[in-house]
Structures are given as C-alpha cells and as structure tokens.
Amino acid sequence: MSTWLPSAPRSALVARQQLYRHIREYFHARSVLEVETPLLSQAPVADPNIIPIQAGQRWLHTSPEYAMKRLLCAGYGDIYQICKVFREGEAGKRHNPEFTMLEWYRVGWTHRQLMDEVAELLQLLLAARFSELPCLHLTYAQALQQYAQLDVHHCSDDAIAQRGQQLANADLELDRDGWLDVIMSHQVEPALPHNALVFIDQFPASQAALAKLANNEQGVLIAQRFEVFFNGMELANGYQELTNAEQQLQRFQHELQGTERPHDAHLIAALEHGLPDCAGVALGLDRVLLHLLDAQNIAQVLSFDWQRA
C-alpha cells in the first residue's frame, strides 16, 4: 500500500463539501455569524482528560470554546465555527488527533432549546442516508439504570469501581468518574438504541466541565450538560454555559492542578466583563460523515489520516 495515497476516496471529499455547504446554509438562514478564531493560543483549554499539543510558545486549540466565548462576552451575538482541533494521542478507528469540529452558541437560549436545534440540524445533515431519525431523551442516571443497572446518584464508589473492574478486566486505579467513564464507554454506549439520535443530559455535577450546575426534579445537583449519541458513537457535547467568572476560575485551578499549563486569563477577564446567558455545543463532523457514508474507520473520511499526514 502506497502511503502517499489519500485515505479517503474522492466521493468522501465531495460529501464533506456538501456537508459544510448544508451547515453554512442552515446557519445563514438563521442569521448565525460564521467566525474564525486563532488555532494557536497563549493558553490551552483546561480539561483534565484532553491533552493539548504545544507548538513553540503557543498551544494548538483543542476546541475553539474560549475564544468564541470571548466574542460572546464582547456582544457579537449568535456565532458558529467550523475548524480543525488538535488533541494529543487520540487516534483510533473513531478518533484522529486532528479533526474537524462544528461549534456554535445561541445567546439567551437554554441547553434544552439548543438540543432541539442539534436534533434538527443532525436530521438534516444525515437525511441522505437516514430519512427518518427519531430522537430519544435520557438522563445520565436513566441511561446507567437502563443499560448498566446502576443507580448512579446513590451507588457507592465501591460498587461503581467493582463494575468498572469487571468491564475493564483490570484494576485501573481510577476515581469514581474514571470508573463511570469505563462503564459508559464499555457497557452503556454500545447498548444504546440504534438508528435514533440519543440525547443524554443531567450529567453528574463532577463531570460538569464548563456547564452550569442545577438541581434536577429529584433535588440532585447535576450538570446542565448533554451529549448526543448515534449508533453507539458520541457525536456532540453541549452546555448551558457557565457564566460565573469566579466559579470558572475555581474549575480552572482544579483542572490544571499538577500540570505546567497556564489558565486562560483572557477568558476569566471576559467572564468578569460578563457572558450573556447562552447555550453552546460542539459536534464532530468527521463522525457525521462516517455515518453518512457508512464508513467503518475515520480514515475513510479524511483526505490523509494520522498515519499518512
């Protein structure tokens, strides 16, 4: 096999062009502004499980989140971006360390409203292969109850660790959230219903990332965060965005503990100025293409995958 050759057929590149056109038409019709933000920043995104790639004195962004939020703080209104993002070590059949993300923000919206828009857009983008795409809504607790028989908000750390160890066939020495990641990725995701857009929301408060916290109907503190799964694969992650600068700074300090990475002072300053109430979401476009083209490996939708880059 010649490694100079592309990993995707020409038809996949045509499909990608159409996908981008549909997205741009969709947002143009709704007066959402397309923006570009820097790929190289002075501070990386603070996320304990996402490793940024350093380029000289700068960091390649792992998502355009911070810069886009600064635009929101500056009052630029609804915005979207299609861009490459970079994550160290994420390579596999469904991952490429350099991949394409669609990220957008809706000012004054709740994450529930945004979930409806995500569903509408995905139904449109996937229509060529899936004419009818029903939506299914589950809370994180319901998903774990239904597909792993675990009561996540009341289950002991030991019970969760025990299940995780069974699934991993090893003691990986993880904390509660780490074992929940094992259960989610090994047991729940593969069991989710197929040929439907599955929305999971109300994540544990400890997995809030940049989402606001709130009490749910049962009085349990949860993160106003959602993920979208399709045929057992995660496609998107969205938040009711955290607007409180002080809480944001605390999360930064917690997440960057023990690393040499700086936190993004620009974002904190912008939040101090004021982030309007908003909801935002990031959608992996290579995976949308994967489903659209019924491909088994992300390489089949990339002109040159990681091995050939």
Added chain:
Amino acid sequence: MANYSSNEFKPGLRVLVDNEPCIMIDIEFVKPGKGQAFSRVKLRSIRTQRVWERTFKSGESLESADIVDRDMEYLYSDDEFWYFMATDGSFEQLGASREALGDTIKWLKEQVVYIVTLYNDAVVSVSAPNFVELEVLETDPGLKGDTAQGGTKPATLTTGAVVRVPLFIIEGEKLKIDTRSGEYISRA
C-alpha cells in the same frame, strides 16, 4: 526489554500482560468526550491460545515479549517430548512438552510442517497447518444405500482424533481434515 506505550499498541504486538506472553489481536481506542481515554485490547495468550479482553489507561505501557514463530517439521516422540526440526536449513531440533502441544496432538503427523511458537527460547505452543491428511484407523462399515442421505458416522484416525465422516469411508483410507474445525473435507 522494550516497552510499548498504549499509543503504540497495534495488532500483532507481542507483549507480557501479568507475566503472560500474549499477542494483540485488536485494539479499540475509546474516550467519552470529556472523560478518560482507554485502549480496549483483545489478546491471545500464547500458552493457552485463550482470547480475552483487557482495558488499559491511556499512557500505560507493556513490556515486549520475546515470542518467535518457527516453521518446523514433526519428527518423532519419546512420549515425554515431541521433537520438531527447523525447515530453514539449520536442522535445529526442539522438543515440545505435552502441555505445549495441546490439542495439536490430534493432528500430528511425521514430515508435516507445523508452526512452533517459542517464548524465551522454550516451546510454548504448536499450531497445525489448516489442513492435514490422516488415515482412518477404525470405523464401522458403511451401510449400503444410505449414501444419498448424506449421513455420517464417527471414524478414529491414526492420531486418535475422532471425526465425523460420510458413510462410504472405510478403514485405511486417507482423509483431508480441516484442523480449525476438526471436520472432514474429502478423501485425500
């Protein structure tokens, strides 16, 4: 000994997992969006041939295992060891224990070439070629008129293996057997 980090895991890699020499069959990188990254690895144990799954954290590493496959011809047995000779021109001979031989003993025949797997220079397993030709030692005489029904009967081969064969097969005939399924293919 070299170490392989999880981002170097790939099918065919020979590693030590809990001191067991294994070959990686398949690797799946999994990562819940905001969660931890894992490698789910399907492994085959060299000693037992057992296929099993194990998850590793991203960044975990495994020691490489000195596992070598050699083409070797079966020579003879002294009932303690089964001796094989290298076909690479070295004429080197190695003995495999009964344990290392495993189920392959059912398909063992002189002058046939097997894959002998060595771990730290000791024979740990022997794999048969996909097809072997073996003679029928014992089987009931076929019942006439039943051949059209495609019925089968058990036949014991010279190696002691018992396979289902068509009713027309008689003692002393040579048969072609698929060693993966243990099924009769045809007369040899």
